[in-house]
Amino acid sequence: MNRSLSGRPEVTRRDPAGDCLAVDRPILQAPIGSLASVDLVVAVSRAGGIGSLALTWTDAASAARQVGAVKALTNAPFVANFVLAFEPIALSAALDAGVPIVTFSWGLPGPLVKSVHSAGAAVGVQVGTVDGAHRALDEGCDFIICQGVEAGGHVQSSTPLRILLPAVVAKAGAVPIVAAGGLADGADIAEVIRLGASAAMLGTRFVASMESHAHPAYKAALVAADSDATVLTACFDGGWPYAAHRVLRNSTLQNWESAGCPPSGRRPGEADVVARGQRGDVVRRYDDMPPHSRLDGDVLDCCLYAGTGVGRITAVRAADSLVKELWHDASVCLGRPGNG
Ligand SMILES: Cc1cc2nc3c(=O)[nH]c(=O)nc-3n(C[C@H](O)[C@H](O)[C@H](O)COP(=O)(O)O)c2cc1C
Structure with a gap:
C-alpha cells in the first residue's frame, strides 16, 4: 500500500492494513501473555474477530508451532504480538510460519517494520501517547493500537482512553486506530467507534473466556470483581x-x-x-x-x-459467542442492528 500522509515515507507491501482489519466483527482479542491459547485465537478469528498470540516469551520452535496450529484451523487473520521491552526472539519464526499480522508494544519497532512487511505481514504498534502515535506512523506502521490508562496488564499510557483516542485519531489521518483499555461490553465498543476507532481490542474480557489458559479461580475473581476493584x-x-x-x-x-x-x-x-x-x-x-x-x-x-471494565464482566464465556454478542450489542448501540 502507498500512503501519502504528509511527511511520512510511503510503504509498499502485499497485505494492506485496511484489509487486515476489515473483518466481519472488528474486535481484537488482546495478546494476554501466557493466557492466550491457540484455541482462544482460533475461536475469536473464526467468529469474525481477530485473535492474538502472545509470543514474547516463546522460543522460535514453539512460536512456529503455535502459528502453524492457528493456520491449520482457520484462514482468518490473526496476530502475533511481541513486547519490545524484551528481545523478539521468535519474530522471524512467526513470520516464516506465515503469521498475517504482527503487533508490537512497549517500544517502537524501527527496522522491524521493514522485516515484517518483507514477509508480507501487516504491522500494528500499541502506543500510549499522541507523540508515540506520531512516531509509529513515521516508522510506517499500518495501524495503531491506542491504549488508555484503564487497560489491564502492563500499561504504557497515563491518559484516559476517551481523551487519548480522539487525539490519536486526529493525528493518524487514514491509518486505522484500534482502541484498547477498560473495554468490556458492546456499549464500550460502540463508544470508541463513535470516537473514531476502526476496531476495539479487549484483553481482560477474553481472560474470562472458556478458552483462555487462566486459572478458574482467577476467571471467577474477574467475574466477581466490582468496577473499582x-x-x-x-x-x-x-x-x-x-x-x-x-x-x-x-x-x-x-x-x-x-x-x-x-x-x-x-x-x-x-x-x-x-x-x-x-x-x-x-x-x-x-x-x-x-x-x-x-x-x-x-x-x-x-x-x-485486570482492566477497569472488569465490573461489566458477568460470566466466563465461550469466545465464539462472546465475539458475536459483543459486536451485535455494539451494532445495536450504533443504530446499525443488521451489522451484528
Ligand atoms: C493478562 C493480560 C496479559 C497481557 N499481556 C500482554 C502482552 O503479552 N503483550 C501486550 O502487548 N499486551 C498485553 N496485555 C495488554 C493488552 O495488550 C491490552 O492493552 C489490554 O488488555 C487492554 O485493556 P483491557 O484488559 O482492559 O481490555 C495484557 C493484558 C492482560 C489483561
Missing part, C-alpha cells in the same frame, strides 16, 4: 521491573501497601512461593506471571491483571 501499581515486578501494571487488589498488594510500598528486597513475603506448576515451575509472590490453569497453591495471591 483494580489498581495501577508497580507491585508485581518480578520478571519485568519498572513497568506499571493494572491488577485486581489482592492480599499480596494490600500487605505491600500496608507496609508502606517498600522497594524490592524489603517487601512482605518476598521469598514466598505462592503457587507451583506440574513441571516444577514456581510463582513467587511478586512475580509478573498471572495464574494459569495448571498451577496449584494460593493462586489468588498471584498477579491478577
Whole structure:
C-alpha cells in the first residue's frame, strides 16, 4: 500500500492494513501473555474477530508451532504480538510460519517494520501517547493500537482512553486506530467507534473466556470483581521491573501497601512461593506471571491483571459467542442492528 500522509515515507507491501482489519466483527482479542491459547485465537478469528498470540516469551520452535496450529484451523487473520521491552526472539519464526499480522508494544519497532512487511505481514504498534502515535506512523506502521490508562496488564499510557483516542485519531489521518483499555461490553465498543476507532481490542474480557489458559479461580475473581476493584501499581515486578501494571487488589498488594510500598528486597513475603506448576515451575509472590490453569497453591495471591471494565464482566464465556454478542450489542448501540 502507498500512503501519502504528509511527511511520512510511503510503504509498499502485499497485505494492506485496511484489509487486515476489515473483518466481519472488528474486535481484537488482546495478546494476554501466557493466557492466550491457540484455541482462544482460533475461536475469536473464526467468529469474525481477530485473535492474538502472545509470543514474547516463546522460543522460535514453539512460536512456529503455535502459528502453524492457528493456520491449520482457520484462514482468518490473526496476530502475533511481541513486547519490545524484551528481545523478539521468535519474530522471524512467526513470520516464516506465515503469521498475517504482527503487533508490537512497549517500544517502537524501527527496522522491524521493514522485516515484517518483507514477509508480507501487516504491522500494528500499541502506543500510549499522541507523540508515540506520531512516531509509529513515521516508522510506517499500518495501524495503531491506542491504549488508555484503564487497560489491564502492563500499561504504557497515563491518559484516559476517551481523551487519548480522539487525539490519536486526529493525528493518524487514514491509518486505522484500534482502541484498547477498560473495554468490556458492546456499549464500550460502540463508544470508541463513535470516537473514531476502526476496531476495539479487549484483553481482560477474553481472560474470562472458556478458552483462555487462566486459572478458574482467577476467571471467577474477574467475574466477581466490582468496577473499582483494580489498581495501577508497580507491585508485581518480578520478571519485568519498572513497568506499571493494572491488577485486581489482592492480599499480596494490600500487605505491600500496608507496609508502606517498600522497594524490592524489603517487601512482605518476598521469598514466598505462592503457587507451583506440574513441571516444577514456581510463582513467587511478586512475580509478573498471572495464574494459569495448571498451577496449584494460593493462586489468588498471584498477579491478577485486570482492566477497569472488569465490573461489566458477568460470566466466563465461550469466545465464539462472546465475539458475536459483543459486536451485535455494539451494532445495536450504533443504530446499525443488521451489522451484528
Ligand atoms: C493478562 C493480560 C496479559 C497481557 N499481556 C500482554 C502482552 O503479552 N503483550 C501486550 O502487548 N499486551 C498485553 N496485555 C495488554 C493488552 O495488550 C491490552 O492493552 C489490554 O488488555 C487492554 O485493556 P483491557 O484488559 O482492559 O481490555 C495484557 C493484558 C492482560 C489483561
